Amino acid sequence: MDPRYSAQDVVRCALCRDAVAPLYCNVCHTHLCKDCVEKHFSDKSKVHNVVPLEQFLSTLNYPKCPTHPTKQCELQCEQCDIPICISCISSGKHIGHKQLEIFADFESKKEVLRRDLQKLEQSIFPKYQESAAIIKTQKTDQLKHSQKLTAELNKQGEALHREIHTIIQRKQAEIDEMDRQHAAAIEKQEDETNKALHEIKQVIQDLKSLLDTSDVGLVSKYRSRIAEFRKLPTKLKISLPNLLPQKINREELLKQFGSINSLSIETEEQGYTVPSPGAESSPPARPLLDVPRLITDIPTTGYEYLCNVSCLSDEEIWTRGDNKIMKLYNLMGKLLKSVQTKSGNMPKDIAVTRSGGLVYADREDSSINLVSGTQIQTLITLRGWRPWGLCSTASGDLLVIMTSDDGKQAKVVRYSGSTEKQSIQWDDQGKKLYSSDICNKYLSENRNLDICVADNRAGAVVVVSAAGKLRFRYTGPPSTPRESFRPYSITTDSQANILTSDYKNHRIHIIDQDGRFLRFIHNCGLKRPGSLCVDSRDNLFVAEYTGKVKKLQYYK
Numbered sequence: 298m299d300p301r302y303s304a305q306d307v308v309r310c311a312l313c314r315d316a317v318a319p320l321y322c323n324v325c326h327t328h329l330c331k332d333c334v335e336k337h338f339s340d341k342s343k344v345h346n347v348v349p350l351e352q353f354l355s356t357l358n359y360p361k362c363p364t365h366p367t368k369q370c371e372l373q374c375e376q377c378d379i380p381i382c383i384s385c386i387s388s389g390k391h392i393g394h395k396q397l398e399i400f401a402d403f404e405s406k407k408e409v410l411r412r413d414l415q416k417l418e419q420s421i422f423p424k425y426q427e428s429a430a431i432i433k434t435q436k437t438d439q440l441k442h443s444q445k446l447t448a449e450l451n452k453q454g455e456a457l458h459r460e461i462h463t464i465i466q467r468k469q470a471e472i473d474e475m476d477r478q479h480a481a482a483i484e485k486q487e488d489e490t491n492k493a494l495h496e497i498k499q500v501i502q503d504l505k506s507l508l509d510t511s512d513v514g515l516v517s518k519y520r521s522r523i524a525e526f527r528k529l530p531t532k533l534k535i536s537l538p539n540l541l542p543q544k545i546n547r548e549e550l551l552k553q554f555g556s557i558n559s560l561s562i563e564t565e566e567q568g569y570t571v572p573s574p575g576a577e578s579s580p581p582a583r584p585l586l587d588v589p590r591l592i593t594d595i596p597t598t599g600y601e602y603l604c605n606v607s608c609l610s611d612e613e614i615w616t617r618g619d620n621k622i623m624k625l626y627n628l629m630g631k632l633l634k635s636v637q638t639k640s641g642n643m644p645k646d647i648a649v650t651r652s653g654g655l656v657y658a659d660r661e662d663s664s665i666n667l668v669s670g671t672q673i674q675t676l677i678t679l680r681g682w683r684p685w686g687l688c689s690t691a692s693g694d695l696l697v698i699m700t701s702d703d704g705k706q707a708k709v710v711r712y713s714g715s716t717e718k719q720s721i722q723w724d725d726q727g728k729k730l731y732s733s734d735i736c737n738k739y740l741s742e743n744r745n746l747d748i749c750v751a752d753n754r755a756g757a758v759v760v761v762s763a764a765g766k767l768r769f770r771y772t773g774p775p776s777t778p779r780e781s782f783r784p785y786s787i788t789t790d791s792q793a794n795i796l797t798s799d800y801k802n803h804r805i806h807i808i809d810q811d812g813r814f815l816r817f818i819h820n821c822g823l824k825r826p827g828s829l830c831v832d833s834r835d836n837l838f839v840a841e842y843t844g845k846v847k848k849l850q851y852y853k
Contacts, residue, residue, distance in 0.1 A: 308328050308350070308404070309328065310328060310329055310330035310332075310333050311327045311328050311329065312327075312329065312330075312333040312336060312337065313330060313332070313333050316330035316331075316332065316333075317330065318330050318350065319331070319349060319350050320334060320347050320348070320349060320350060321347070321348055321349075321350045321352075321353040322337060322345050322346065322347045323346040323347075323348060323353065324343050324344065324345050324346050325337070325343065325345065326407060326411070328350070328404075329347060334347055357403070359371060359399065360380050360399075362380070362381065362382040362384070362385065364382075364384070364385060364388075365382050365384040365385065368382035368383065368384050369382060370382050370385075370399060371383070371398070371399055372385075372386070372396040372397065372398060372399055373396065373397045373398075373399045374391050374394050374395075374396055375394065375395045375396070375397060376391075376394040376395065377391065377394065380399055381396070444652075444693075446557070447692075447693055447713075450557075450713070451713060451714040451716075453554060453555055454554075454713070454714065454716050455714070455715075457553075457554060458716070468540075472538075475538055479535065482533060482535070483533065486530070486531070486533050489530060490530045493526070493530060496526075497526055500522055500526075507519055582792065583792060583835075583852045583853065584852070584853045585807065585815065585816050585851060585852060585853070586850065586851055586852065586853055588820055588821065589818050589820075589821045589837075589849045589850060589851040590821075590849065590850040591821055591822070591847060591848070591849060592836060592848040592849065592850055593628050593847075593848045594845055594846060594847045594848065595626055595628070595630040595845065595846040596630065596845055597630075597844050597845065598616050598618065598624060598626065598844050598845075598846060599618075599624065599632075599844075600616070600617075600618025600619055600620070600844050601618070601619055601844070602618055602619040602842055602844070603616060603618050603827065603828075603840045603841065603842060603843070603844045603845070603846070604617055604618055604619065604827060604828060604840070604842075605617045605618075605644075605646055605647050605786075605827075605828040605840060606828045606829070606830055606838050606839075606840035606846055607647050607648050607649050607655075607828075607830050608649060608830045608831070608832045608838060609625065609649050609653065609655075610832070611832040611833055611834060611836070612627055612628055613625060613626070613627050613628075613633065614626055614628075614830070614838055614846065615647055615649060615655055616647075616840065616846065617643075617644050617646075617647050617657070618844070619643065620643055621637050621638045621641050621642060621643055621644075622635050622636070622637055623635070623636045623637075623638070623644060623647060623655065623657065623668070624636075626846070628848065636655070636668050636673075638657065638659060638666070638673075639659070639666055639673040639675065640659055640661065640662050640664070642659050642660075642661040642662060643661075644657040644658060644659060645657075645658040645659065645660040645684060645685060645686075646658045646684070646685065646686045646687050646739060648687050648688050648689050648695075649689065650667075650689045650693070650695075651689055651691075651693050652693075654667050654668060654669050655667070655668040656668070656676070656687060656689065656695065657687075658684035658685065658686070658687050658697065659684075660683050660684055660685070662678075663678060663679040663680070663682065663683050663684065664676075664677065664678050664679070664684075665677040665679075665684060665687065665695070665697060665712075676695075676712075676714070676715050677697075677712060677715050679699065681701060681702050682699040682700065682701055682702065682708075683699060683700055683701075683702060684697050684698070684699045685698050685699060685700065685737065685738040685739065686698045686737075686738055686739035686740050686750075686751075687740075688740055688741050688742055690711075690742045690746075691742065691746065693713075694711050694712060694713050694718065695711070695712045695713075696709060696710070696711055696712075696740055696742060696748060697709070697710050697712065698710075698731070698738045698739070698740050698750060700733060700734075700735055700738070701733070704733060704734060704735045705733050706722070706729075706733050707722070707729070707730075707731040707732060707733045707738065708720055708721060708722035708730075708731070709721040709722075709730075709731075709740065709748060709750065709761075719765065721748065721761060721765040724767045725766070725767070730759055730761065730767060731750060731752050731755065731759060732752050732754040732755040734754045736752075736753045736754035737751075737753040737754075737785060738750060738751065738752055738753065739751050739785070739786050739787050739828075740787060741787045741788050741789050741795075742789070743760075743789045743793055743795065743810060744789060744790075744791060744792075744793040744810075745793055745810060746762075746763040747760050747761065747762055747763065747768060747810065748760070748761050748762075748763070748765075749787055749789060749795050750787070751784035751785060751786060751787035751797050751798075752784070753783050753784060753785060756772055756773075756780065756782045756783055756784070757770045757771060757772045757782075757784070758770070758771040758772075758784055758787065758795065758797050758806075758808070758812075760795070760812065768811075768812070769811065769812035770812075771795075771797075771806075771808050771812045771814075773806070773814075774806075774814040775814075781801070781802065782799060782802075783799070783800065783801055784797040784798065784799065784806070785797070785798045785799075785800040785826075785827050785828075786798045786827055786828040786829045786840075787829065788829040788830050788831050788837075789831070790831045790835045790837075791835055792835070792852075793809070793810035794807055794808065794809055794810065794815065795807070795808045795809070795810070796818075796829055796831070796837065797829075798826040798827055798828070798829055798839070799826075800825055800826060800827060800842070802819075803819065803823050803824060803825060803826065804817045804818060804819030804823060804826070805817065805818040805819070805823070805826055805829070805837075805839070807851070818837075818849065818851055821847075821849060823839065823841070823847070824841050824842075824843055824845075825841055825842040825843060826839045826840075826841055826842075827839075827840050827841065827842050828840040835851075835852055836848055836849065836850055837849045837850075837851055
């Protein structure tokens with residue numbers, strides 16, 4: 298008998314589990330006896346197709362034997378877990394091994410498949426869906442908690458500043474009181490000395506008159522006052538106060554400030570394997586377009602000279618030009634909002650914060666200001682320094698590049714709120730990182746937290762790490778004469794590439810995070826490109842000095 302059909306003697310009905318099953322449902326993949334067919338058809342959820350088992354078996358594709366290509370494998374060796382043919386058994390390689398009819402193994406494996414499918418659909422996949430939803434919630438909660446933690450940190454910092462300010466005021470009051478006492482003592486001494494001088498002058502005049510007179514009576518009345526004046530005025534002996542500063546104990550200050558408990562991250566086993574968390578991976582590399590595509594442009598912003606552009610969203614941009622008004626536009630060129638600077642001065646740079654606020658640098662009064670709704674708050678007032686460019690960082694800090702009033706120094710300062718956290722000015726050899734001349738300087742933070750400065754006078758893009766260590770200087774591609782490269786604005790994208798506008802040469806340089814030149818953007822009709830910013834999709838906004846804003850696609 299053909300072994301494919303001998304299975305009829307051993308295959309039992311899937312419903313009654315007792316009778317031999319000469320029938321098979323192709324839809325449900327179920328063996329049936331004749332008595333159970335009607336019961337099986339009572340399930341109206343499917344259109345059943347019941348056929349004789351021989352017919353079903355005839356449709357199966359039995360594997361060819363790899364050892365004996367002309368033979369079909371009709372058996373399964375349990376010990377070797379491979380299909381075998383009659384010739385394999387005759388060869389003696391499987392002596393003592395238990396063989397199953399391959400159809401029985403086929404049915405057994407199908408049953409395993411059905412169970413696995415059921416487990417995946419009904420248990421494991423829903424759990425992964427639930428886990429994905431939890432992760433999404435955790436990401437939202439993490440961002441909210443980070444913002445809350447930063448707010449609490451700033452609040453504690455402001456409280457500490459208030460306490461320090463109170464102490465300074467108290468000490469100043471002590472100085473003022475000592476100044477008052479000192480001044481009063483000196484004034485008293487001065488009054489007594491001046492009174493004595495006046496009396497001495499009068500006595501001198503009287504003596505001269507008596508020496509010239511012949512009036513015996515007047516001369517006889519004279520009484521000497523030399524003894525009275527011989528005692529010179531007392532000299533004030535003043536011990537001036539000094540400030541005796543105590544060395545600031547940073548550890549004690551940290552204890553008073555408070556601490557942040559450690560972050561704890563654990564994985565909880567849920568009955569299935571959880572992928573191990575790893576470092577955040579970099580986004581996949583994206584090829585650059587040979588010819589960037591103009592998506593849209595705003596033909597006019599109402600400025601004679603357009604100086605800055607900053608993305609509020611993928612559809613809205615802040616601009617500033619050659620006057621005191623900052624304007625918010627949508628991509629249709631519709632003016633949505635106008636804001637005048639607090640001082641009435643022209644802003645030097647603008648940037649959008651993580652929370653959607655607008656900050657601007659006022660170089661004339663040395664201040665950094667925040668626009669929130671209709672209110673303008675002065676966040677920082679500089680002393681002896683004037684701001685040029687600014688940007689908001691991934692952590693919510695503010696980076697400001699500034700030059701000293703005398704034009705001899707330049708530095709980048711990191712602020713958390715109004716508190717200075719970091720100052721970057723010198724390299725490891727004690728040399729200036731940035732040109733100190735009064736010229737345009739703008740900056741941006743890279744995806745890897747590097748600080749990238751476009752130093753126009755130096756003719757370089759200067760990139761330092763988050764710790765302030767010099768990583769590289771980019772002065773243009775090798776074929777470009779150094780004196781012709783004068784970077785103006787700067788921005789960075791999701792690929793960690795750096796883009797800087799080459800204003801005089803009507804082009805934009807794209808360099809990678811290590812300073813290697815990648816490509817120019819110069820063949821899409823750019824005219825005097827100035828300020829740059831990138832939206833969440835890596836579309837580039839270019840503010841042309843002529844007053845236009847162009848939106849370009851430069852990745853494929």
